[in-house]
Amino acid sequence: MSGPGGVVPARRRGLADEVADRVRDAIFGGAYPPGAQLREVELSAALGVSRGPVREALLRLEREGLVRSEWHRGATVTTLSDEDVAELDSLRAALEQLAVRLVIATATDAELTAIDQVVERMERARDEHEMVGCDIDFHDAVYAASGHRRLNEAWQAIRSQVYLFLLTRIGVESEGYLTCVPAEHRQLSDALRARDRDTALDLFAAHRGEAFDVLIGRRRQPAKP
Structure with missing residues (x-):
């Protein structure tokens, strides 16, 4: 439903942002090296959140270039060519x-x-x-x-x-x-x-x-x- 002036109300993305921060820190800390798989189920269990925020977080990290998604492999830490x-x-x-x-x-x-x-x-x-x-x-x-x-x-x-x-x-x-x-x-x-x-x-x-x-x-x- 649109708000005043036809603007769609913004969704709160605080949890997805926090998940992205945690996963990014884990990548930077060496827990997930280049090529490592980032499984939504495992991440949601480790972080104590549902898969929705994890999925959003991985999309954000993909936009940053840290993660790549392929239909047959899911999300992996980017391996630089x-x-x-x-x-x-x-x-x-x-x-x-x-x-x-x-x-x-x-x-x-x-x-x-x-x-x-x-x-x-x-x-x-x-x-x-x-x-x-x-x-x-x-x-x-x-x-x-x-x-x-x-x-x-x-x-x-x-x-x-x-x-x-x-x-x-x-x-x-x-x-x-x-x-x-x-x-x-x-x-x-x-x-x-x-x-x-x-x-x-x-x-x-x-x-x-x-x-x-x-x-x-x-x-x-x-x-x-």
Whole structure:
């Protein structure tokens, strides 16, 4: 039934939102790796909710790019193809270049300090999954410091997929990850604070390129006999 002015009353989706948050956190925490099945019956039992909110939550996660649904398999955690990785990398590069330029031109000391504080958390991270979360938080802080609302919204649109990209990266190779990543981000943060645009752009590009090369390069290596 339509409300005033012919507008259909909105449905409350709080429960579906909460289920989506729980499932997303489980994916990011490594409980459901890429390719894992997400069965409505099991999720509804684990979360103590009916299948309706679970179904809505999975649709939301599918829109984020975290979940894929196929009629013969149901919902699974997205497995990124080489094409997915390349597209994410190129889009992230375009967004990040603008963000870096804006941060260097306009960021306040408080915003730069917020970026520094994420690096300090990275230096205390205890495992790879915690480090990936800090990595995403670092880029959240960079986009927030850009002061560009639509740019930040564009980042949020691919954020979950970039998170999945980084989880896939540590699944391919995690050796040295805990020691190298904080040092890389310290360099990024220092370049932003120094407002050294060219150095910052080069460092951000190298940082993206290293993850891309690990993921694509390792996948394309011939299997050992």
